[in-house]
Amino acid sequence: MSGVEAGRLADKVAIVTGAARGIGKAIVELFAAEGAAVWIADLHGAEAEALAARIRAGGGRAEGAYCDVRSTDSVLDAVDAAVDAFGGLNVLVGNAATLTAPATVEDLDEADWAQALAVNLTGAFHLCKHGIPHLKRAGGGSVILTASQMARVGTPGSAAYCTTKGGLVQLAKVMALDHAGDGIRVNTLSPGGTATDRLFTRYGSPEQAEAQWGVTMHPLGRLGRPDEMAKGALFLASDESSFMTGADLLMDGGYSAR
Numbered sequence: 001m002s003g004v005e006a007g008r009l010a011d012k013v014a015i016v017t018g019a020a021r022g023i024g025k026a027i028v029e030l031f032a033a034e035g036a037a038v039w040i041a042d043l044h045g046a047e048a049e050a051l052a053a054r055i056r057a058g059g060g061r062a063e064g065a066y067c068d069v070r071s072t073d074s075v076l077d078a079v080d081a082a083v084d085a086f087g088g089l090n091v092l093v094g095n096a097a098t099l100t101a102p103a104t105v106e107d108l109d110e111a112d113w114a115q116a117l118a119v120n121l122t123g124a125f126h127l128c129k130h131g132i133p134h135l136k137r138a139g140g141g142s143v144i145l146t147a148s149q150m151a152r153v154g155t156p157g158s159a160a161y162c163t164t165k166g167g168l169v170q171l172a173k174v175m176a177l178d179h180a181g182d183g184i185r186v187n188t189l190s191p192g193g194t195a196t197d198r199l200f201t202r203y204g205s206p207e208q209a210e211a212q213w214g215v216t217m218h219p220l221g222r223l224g225r226p227d228e229m230a231k232g233a234l235f236l237a238s239d240e241s242s243f244m245t246g247a248d249l250l251m252d253g254g255y256s257a258r
């Protein structure tokens with residue numbers, strides 16, 4: 001048996017949304033290294049396919065394709081494709097989120113508010129709606145929704161983002177209750193500031209993101225790394241978290257401890 005086959009997610013099939021870049025990409029890479037077959041669903045379809053090809057070249061199992069989580073049909077296509085490719089589904093990771101420009105509610109465009117809800121919250125709903133029947137068929141599974149420390153604390157100018165992240169925590173709790181009897185565990189993963197394009201775009205560069213957000217706001221004195229968040233997702237996906245459901249795994253470098 002190879003190392004990958006003997007991994008902590010051996011024989012598991014996972015679908016990850018928002019998976020071509022950033023935290024989602026790190027989750028895909030770690031899940032594949034731990035033996036999972038992974039479907040990579042992202043708006044950047046070519047990047048998803050390229051990531052899958054790199055994983056296959058390294059001996060792992062992955063496929064990737066375009067998916068827009070705002071569309072229920074697009075998510076259904078991705079779920080069906082994952083099941084066709086790998087024979088079932090055991091783990092759902094709803095990770096896609098859009099970047100919303102800072103604004104107070106008074107100034108926030110209606111379209112920006114709607115976009116944040118459509119991607120961050122309804123996108124996760126779509127994944128769960130179409131994925132849960134397959135987890136039931138498999139006799140159970142694990143659902144992980146990427147929330148944020150911003151599900152617990154507010155930050156100025158981020159009404160839409162914080163609202164969607166708080167909503168994901170509640171969505172996970174209700175689904176945990178609804179599907180405990182199906183052997184399905186549902187949890188959120190809440191990263192703090194993490195070094196990805198999301199923050200690099202917001203702050204203008206990796207260095208400025210580190211200085212203006214990482215160092216100043218996180219008691220551990222830095223941004224988190226995508227691979228650190230992926231370890232949290234692996235814990236939630238694997239049997240190591242077998243008595244955990246309806247919970248939020250906070251990995252925020254102490255941001256919300258103040």
Ligand SMILES: NC(=O)c1ccc[n+]([C@@H]2O[C@H](COP(=O)([O-])OP(=O)(O)OC[C@H]3O[C@@H](n4cnc5c(N)ncnc54)[C@H](O)[C@@H]3O)[C@@H](O)[C@H]2O)c1
Nearest residue numbers: 018021022023043068069095096097148191193194196198
């Ligand atoms: N980076 C952080 O500081 C941080 C902190 C807390 C929580 N999070 C959360 O972690 C998750 C990942 O964040 P990240 O920093 O890696 O983000 P990112 O912006 O670097 O990557 C997001 C990915 O989602 C994809 N995506 C966007 N809209 C999509 C859509 N409609 N359909 C499918 N895919 C779509 C993008 O193409 C991209 O690959 C998000 O849910 C985010 O809210 C991030």
